[in-house]
Each structure stands twice: as C-alpha cells, then as structure tokens.
Amino acid sequence: MAKVPKPEELSKIDYKPSKKRWMDTPVEFKEGMFCHGTRAKYLETVGFPNPREWSSKDEDWKLPENWKEIVLEAIKERLGKYRSFRLFMDICVRCGACADKCQFFLGTGDPRNMPVLRAELMRSVYRRYFTAPGKIMGRLAGGRELTYDVLKEWWYYFYQCSECRRCSVFCPYGIDQAEITMIGREILNLLGLNTDWIAGPVANCYAKGNHLGLEPHTIKSNIEFMLDDIETITGIRIEPTFNRKGAEILFVTPSGDLFGDPGTYTCMGYLMLFHELGLDYTWSTYASEGGNFGFFTSMEMAKRLNAKIYAEAKRLGVKWILGGECGHMWRVINQYMDTWNGPADFLEVPVSPITGSRFDNARATRMVHVAEFTADLIKQGKLKLDPTRNDHLKVTFHDSCNTARGMGIFEEPRYIIKNVCNHFYEMPEDTIREKTFCCGSGAGLNAGENMELRMRGGFPRANAVNYVHQRYGVNMLANICAIDRAALPTLMDYWVPGVKVTGVHELVANALVMKGEKERTQDLRLEPLPGKEGAENV
C-alpha cells in the first residue's frame, strides 16, 4: 500500500496548472490516489459485464474489443433518457464559479479536479461525437477523440469525485457534476470498470443483505454484544426483535453501525432510545443495509438494492419505515426511490406513535429519518434528558453532503445536539449546511489504498474542524452518516488529532434518562462520565 505523506508535506499544495493545454497534459496515475479494480467474482454475483481479473495499475485493462462502441452507444442512450445530462453537456458557460469549490481540487491542486474540467472530460467526447460543430471541427470546437487514455482518465477522475454536489450550489446554472460523475461511472461499469471497494459491498448487499456481508447470526450476535454493554452502563437489559411480522415500524440503518466503532455507539443509542419509548419496531436481517453502494455503480444497481428495503417492509407488514443515521441512503430514498420502486402505497404515511406527529414530508417514501423522529420527540417534551452527561464534550456538527444537499436536513440534528449537549459550536458558515465540505471519502472512496486522496479531499473539512478546535476547544465531531463515522476518525487523526467522531444518537443516549436505570458512571464508550471519574465500576 502506498505510504501517505506527512500532513506537513501534504498541505503544501501546488495550484499552478501546467503550461500546456489540458488536453495535451497527460494523466499520471499516482499511487495513493486511486483504488484497486474490481475482482471478477463481485461482478459475477450481480451479473455485470466483463468479469475478469485485472489491475488498475496494468497497461491492459482487458476490455471487450468493441469497448468504444459500447461507450458511445451508452452516452447516446443516456442523452435521450436524462434531460439533465443533455443540458449539463450543453449549457456550461465556463464562468469558473465552481472551479475552486470542490474539496478534491482544493486538496490536490489538480485542474482536472475542478468541477468544470471534470465535466469537460466527458463533454469533450460528447462534442466530438454528438454535436455538429464537434463532428466537423473536432478539437477546434472543443471536441476530443475517445481513446483508451481518455477512458483511463475518466476512471481516474470519476473516482476522485465523491458525488457531493457542492459545485452545483455555486454554479449559476445548477450544473451538477455529481450527476455527470454518476453517468460516467455507470458507463465505465458497462466495461467492468468498477473499483473493488465499491463492487465488493454491492455484491455483499445483493447476496447477503448488507455491504459488510454480515449474516443473520452475526448481526444478532453483534447486537447482543452491544446489549451487554448497555446493561453494564444502565443496568437495563434490552430485548429487541428481529424479522418480526406485524411490528408497526421497520428500522433500517447502515451496516457500518452494526460493526465498526464509533458507529456501534450510535447503534447502542438507537437501541436505548427505542427501548425507552417502548417502540413497536423490528430489525431485519434481510433488509440489513440502509446505505446503497449500488448508487455509486449504476442507477439499475441502486434500484435493485433499494427494492429490498421495501420488499421486506411488505413481507413483514409494517406500517412505515424508520431509517438510521446515513448519508447517501437518504439521497436515494429522498430523490430516487419513488420513481424506481414506488409508490410505496402498501405502507402508511408515517405517524409517530409517541407524539402523534404526521411526517407528511415522507408521504411518498413512507420512510422517516431518525433525526426527524427524535427532534420531534424532544420538541414535544417526550424525552427526559440530562445534557450534563455530555459536559466533557465540545461538539461541532458536520453536515453530510447527502442529507444536507440531498434532502435539506439542517435543523433537526442541530436541534437535537443543542438539547443533549451544553457545548455546541458551529464551523465557519461557508463550510456547513448546503455549503458543507465532503468528508473526502464519500461515494465509495473510503478504501485503504487511496488514502492520500482521502486525506487531500478531506483537507478543507478538517481545516474547518481545526478552526473550532483551536478557537473553542472542540473535541467531538458529530454527524448523521455512517461513511462519516468510518472515514472521519482517520481524517481527524491525520489533520486534527484530539478530535473524536460521534453519531448524534450516541449523544442522545448518553443524555437520555431511562426508567429504572442505575446511576450512570460511564458513557456509551465505557469511559467515565464527567464528575464520575473515581466511581466504582469504572
């Protein structure tokens, strides 16, 4: 694995572009900036084209002979299918407003990571083959031949974009590079050009129900383990149910919460909250994934994975679905699900059984974000909270790209945090809410072999955290996304050591005063609560 340079070196970013025009500047594949190519078995599992063993470091990517035809045909098909795509290919006026808004450009200084140029990688091919001036004048009209090198360039740069949509906020025309990247990746997948890190979870989710490949007995045993810890902390034994028909609510969260710290603490948070409410809900070991790596592969794959959640809701006969703290899961649910797998009219418009609030915003998808659910509980005074238990924490909140720009959840998590913590500080305005910076690892970029890319792409986010860390002593970075919980700890250790990462429901459960609990001396991480450092049991 490539060694990641030290932060001192990495922060010296060279923004000077090459003197040559971009089309004449060859692409250099840099170790640490790209992922392994997918192994054949993952593509076979989902019936995707061109399964074979290959390496993204090799010259020969073992493509089908007619690869060029496949690509051009695929562009043509999508130009017809998606009006947005044709529009985005045509209307850019190269004003440059987006150029310095991408965290991957800010972190690498590589001009091809400017959103406008990332789009141009595909747009130049579009011009050459699909517009009259480009067909006749070629390069003079901004057109470019589709060559093997161009294809590799696409692969390299479409997997350096986290589909975060930050650029689209600043573009006067709303050109959304994320959608261009998505189409680019979809086309690359027609040639078997996925990354191992994305294709593996997709195959796992398809075959076993979740990205990690947790089998039903593994899920149960992991949750049992968390229940033991909860009992140690609160003295309360919780008994959740699995695959229970007739439950009112199906709960679905990303599988990362069932496996890796600090996601597991978030998961303990859900378990404690739902127990305290006496919620009539069930886990599923079949729909055991909220996230959707299919979305980083192709629309079709995303749809196939998303369908499982609704099939399970139908099978179990629940009234509605509650979804955990996840990012891209919500982009898929909020913006695509209804057209792909809707209408979900076999479910009811969600109503909180505790407060009676009706979630009309979820009337199409019948799926409520747990942050909305909990914010409503607090607002209606249904929770007994002791925020002093979080007094050792100075918290800031990272808006995940997908919940922020994909569905506009800004207030709910902040409202919750302010009710369960006494010390909350915002990062600078240009780096939060709809202008939030990506963690640098979204859209399937959170692998190990591309660590330099992740640290570079996460640099602007880390920089903003560092600001509140220096200024207010912030030591906890809260979020509502499982990719964040997996990716940000590494980013913080690298750029801002001393700042830890948490899901919002971990903070909730720390503050939650539960009926019949013993006096708490430990937080969910089994660390002593403030003021309880000497207490027994610690």
Added chain:
Amino acid sequence: MPTMEFQGKQYEVDEDGYLVNLDDWNKELAGHIAKLEGVDMSDAHWEVVNFLRDYYQKYQIAPMIKILVKEIGKAMGPEKGNTKYLYELYPGGPAKQACKIAGLPKPTGCV
C-alpha cells in the same frame, strides 16, 4: 492475480497481499506472512490469530474490534483487554495486520 511464493509453492493473494483462499493457510505460512509484516509471533500473537480464525469459521467475517478486545481480555487477563495492547502486538492494526496473518480476507471495515 498476484501470488506469493513460500517453500516452493505459489499462493494466490489479493493486491494488498491477503491470501485469497482461506484453506491455503497453515501455521508456517502464517509465520512467513508475519515475517514479511515485521511481526515477531509470540503466544499472545497466536492467541489473536487463532481467535480470528475460529470466529471467521463461525461468522464468515472478522469480529468487531470490541469483541476481539473482550476475548483477548478473557484469555490473557483484563489488563490486556484493550485496543492499546492489540496495537502493541500488531502495530499495523489488529484488524488489518492480524487478519492478514490469520489468512482472512482484508477487512472491509465500515462501508
């Protein structure tokens, strides 16, 4: 697919050097991978590796770190049941490095 040579035999590995076939694994090969990783195998190291393999047989995935920590605490005494101790044994990470030596696939961590 890349391979690794040991005692005149070729073993299939992935791009990060993890064994592809679980059944290729044996103690000698594990010792060899450990050497490549710069890890000097003691009884405590084997305790971790053996637990990982047993767990994998049962669950088809490496355990959560929490589970590993607790298990090692049980086997080797509570003062060793912490992540710090595991990192002392496996500086490359108890998940990544120990799994490699145990012949398990590269842990996907959280996706």
